[in-house]
Amino acid sequence: MKNYIKIDEWNIIEEGFDPTLNKISESIFSIGNGRFGQRANFEESYSGNTLQGNYIAGIYYPDKTRVGWWKNGYPEYFAKVLNSANWIAILVEIEGEQLDLNTCKISNFKRILHMKEGYLERSFVAEFKNGKQIKVNTARFCSIADSEIGAIRYSITPLNFSGIITITSLIDGDVKNKDSNYDEKFWDEVYQEIQNEEAFLTLRTKKTAFDVCTGISTSIFNEEKPLSVKSEAISKEKWVGNRIQQEVAEKVEYTLYKYAAIVSSENYKKPELVDACKKTLKRATEKGFEKLLEEQEQAWKKKWEESDILIEGDAAAQQGIRFNIFQLNQTYTGEDARLNIGPKGFTGEKYGGSTYWDTEAYCVPFYLATAEQKVSKNLLIYRYRHLQKAIENAEKLGFEKGAALYPMVTINGEECHNEWEITFEEIHRNGAIAYAIFNYIRYTGDQDYLIDYGLEVLIGIARFWSQRVNWSEERKQFVILGVTGPNEYENNVNNNWYTNLMATWCLSYTMEGLAYVAEQSPTKYQTLIQKTNFDQEAETARWKEIIDNMYFPGDDRLGIFLQQDGYLDKEQTLVKDLNRKHYPIHQNWSWDRILRSCFIKQADVLQGLYFFEDDYDIETLRRNFDFYEARTIHESSLSPCVHSILAAKLGDEERAYDFYLRTSRLDLDDYNNDTQDGLHITSMAGTWMSVVEGFAGMRVRNNQLYFNPILPEKWSSYSFTIGFRGSKLNIRIQESLIKISNHSGKDLVVVIHNQEYSIAGKTNVEVSSLKDYQK
Structure with a gap:
């Protein structure tokens, strides 16, 4: 753990600059608006350890996978949200020396993420090798009030000299993803233009042919008075900007305003893209920084009114939950059903920026309760539109007759994950899609969704489970072989309890859905039956047989459900007995050693008990919780929240609080030593769940809200x-x-x-x- 972020209820504050922590801070101080976002890279040059990152939702590239072997059905690529043109760059030079926080002497460094108002602020004093000192104050934001606009206020004060400062404001499109498999650059230049203080750059992605036009406008003020300066147009391939030489006086502040417009061919026709960018940029410059910031603050005020959690008496807990809510709100707004939520959002490149089952299992509850109904509905529509791709994914693996296997990782509906044990074995993600439909309807009461969209998806998923099981003559039951459950520290196991549970529940829920739609909307039901070529009598008979005869591993002596066949054959070492020097084990142990251990990465059996707690008595929940929590190492960001909720359900306030604090401050305190790769956006929704479903005990039953709250000891x-x-x-x-x-x-x-x-x-x-x- 790293504890360098100052505790503050509304702000994330870093005081003093430590280059060894820079990549962690770049993640923590990231900003976005649902349409685009960026890591907290410096505007000026930085030659130290950094991960430059600007990302645009929905713009991706199918990066060819790097595997040394191939199997039928194996994805040919890993889709990646692209590192896009860097629009924030402001290069500062004094007498031939670049302002670089890695080479200059830095003092009074302070960085603040103003979560209440939605902007990032930074200040420092830099001393150059020639002895000259400048004070810098910056503020920037990605507007959620106008999601195509970004803005920067960059102020420089010479502290001990008068002279000439050279400032270059630019767009740098010569970028690449750090995780590019073959060091390939994914962008080609289409167009560039520079006129007066404005510059425009249009780039096109290779293969996928998305066009993105970025425009910037730059102006300089002295004590709020515009300065008339002559700028020099500079350009090279995928790189455009303006260079300004400004005479400055000692102890006088000079402020540069930089506005950016970012538009893509996802929303405009390609021939109209540059004009659309110019109109957006004009809108930004006419409003000006203060007006744009005022709109930003008002938009965030509305967000906080809908989603804030107020904790009194525990500032660390308060800061943690607000940080998580802030990041969720700036990652996904629900305005566009083509978009979804990547595990890192706009904060890094790990996991490709693609969609996982995290959205359905963890994010949907947050947006159901804190946003308009259309926001969570759009998350489900995203999967509905990908149903045909899910059917094609299943066909590649040998399934037929409309069986659908939703991808573990995707942007366009096609499976693109390139790890065998994930792509082919972690099939429980199909259950999460179905559960999200159930959860949405349960919460909103929107039964029309089942009629218009949901049942068609459920039929495809149920057909998959029906074909994925097989009859065991030895057990005289149905089994599911060769899977990976939520616990990814187990691969290729038989009869993962959670997977078997989700399979039978999906079949049962689909049968309920068929009966409901047949009764409520017979015409639409018949249309769907014909569209899916559904043989109701034969298929539902098969489903019922599976439901009635599914095998579930368990141990009667311990009174627990077994995570999978043979789990108790492992040496039952408890996490409390593991030497801390081995943490995290995924960075210190071989994969062979991990697979042979009993250690659990995240909730597995407990994930099923969280979803379906009403089906089990309290003592069953308690026995399973106590057994599996003691063996869970929580090296998945998705783990602590489920444990916190279940602990609260069991009245175990101490453990519920400890797990809450871990999930809420996972990134702020770098619990898992991986924050530098980006934030854990989807698990942040689990933090919200830990409070609302955990401590407050909120549930939806029989179309009513239920609360069974407890109050953590540290909270008033x-x-x-x-x-x-x-x-x-x-x-x-x-x-x-x-x-x-x-x-x-x-x-x-x-x-x-x-x-x-x-x-x-x-x-x-x-x-x-x-x-x-x-x-």
């Missing part, structure tokens, strides 16, 4: 706002009082500690004696 109170079926509720939990306020005009019935309470519109209900329930 916590509160949050959720939307539910047209109502907007604020829930505040104190030691002796639970207060739920209905801010909408719609009446609602909620259940608190198994007692129903009616809350009329614009009123509230108060329940006392929380301590009594905690006992």
Whole structure:
């Protein structure tokens, strides 16, 4: 763990510059707006250890995979969201010396991510080798009010000299992904233009032929008065900008404003792209930095009204949850159903920026409760539009008759992950897609989604499970062989309990869906039956046979479900007995050693118990939790949140809090020694779940909201706002009082500690004696 981020409830603060921490800070201080985003790279030159990163949602390249062998069905590429043109670059030079924080003497360095207002600020004093000193203050943001605009305010004050400063404002499109498999650059130049203080650069991706036009406008002010300067146009291949030489006076501040417009062929016709960029840039420059920042602050105010969690009495916990919510809101806005959520968002290149099952299992609950219904619906529509690709993915592996296997990793619906044990074995992701449909309908009550979209997806998934199982003559039951469960420290196992559970649940839920749609919308039902060539009698009979005869591994002596066949054959070493020097084991152990150990990367059996807790009594939950948590090393970012929720359910406040703190500060404190690669965006949704579903105990049952809250010892109170079926509720939990306020005009019935309470519109209900329930 690294504890250099200052504790502050609304800000992320770094004081002092340590080059060894720079890549971690580049991740932590990342900014974005759902359409594009960037790591917290410096505007000026930096020759030290850095990962330059600017990313645009939906713009990708099929990077040819690097494997030394091939199997039928193996993906030919790994799709990657591309490192795109760097628009923030502002190069500063004094008498031939470049401003470079790696070579200059730096003091008074401070970096602040203003989460409440949505912008990044930085300040420092730099001393050049020639002894000249300058003070720099910067602020920048990616506008969520106008998602095609970025803006920078860059101020320079000469502290001990007067003279000439040379400033170059540019767009650098000569970039590549650090994770490029063959060091290939993925962009070709299409167009460039420089006129006065503006510059434009259009790049096109190889193979996929996406066009992105970036435009910048640069101006300099002295004490808020514009300076008339002559700029020199400079350009080379994939690189355009303006160079300015400005005479400066000692102790006088000079401010450069740089605006950027970023537009793509995803939203404009290619021949119209440059004009669209110019119009967007004009819109930005006419508004100016302060007006754009004001719009940014207002947009973020609305975001926080919808999604903030207030924790009183624990500043570290408060900072952690707000950091997670901030990153989620600037990664995905739900405005475009073609987009999804990569595990690193706009903060790094690991995992290619592609879509995993993380979205359905972890992110959907957050957006269901904190955003308009269309936001979470668009996440599901994304998968519906990829159904045919999922069918094609299954066909490549030998499945037929409309069976659908959704990809482990994708951007366009096609499987593109190139690790055997993930691509071919981690098939439980199909269950997560189905569960998200169930979860969305359960929360919103939008049964029309099942009729119009969901059932077709469920049929494809159910057909896959029906073909993936096989009958074991020895057991006289159905089994599922050769899989990897959520615990990726186990590969090619038989009868992973969680996978078998998801398979039977998917079959059962699909049968329920068929009956509902047949009754509620017979015409659409018949259309779907014909479209999918569905043999209802034969296929549902097969499904019912599987449901009734599925094998689930377990151990009667311990009273637990077994993660998979043979799990107890492993040496049962507990995590508490593992020498800390081995952490993290994925960086210190061979893969062979990991696979032979009993250690678990993330919730596996417990993931199933989290999804379907109502199907098990409390003692079953407790036995399985105690057994598996002791063996879980939590080296997946997705692990602590599930454990926190289950611990809270079991009344284990201490462990629930410890897991919450770990998930909420996973990146801020670099728990897993990997923050430099980018933030764990999808697990951040799990942090929100840890509070709302964990400590507050929120559930949806029988079309009603249920709460069963506990209060962590270190907190004096916590509160949050959720939307539910047209109502907007604020829930505040104190030691002796639970207060739920209905801010909408719609009446609602909620259940608190198994007692129903009616809350009329614009009123509230108060329940006392929380301590009594905690006992």
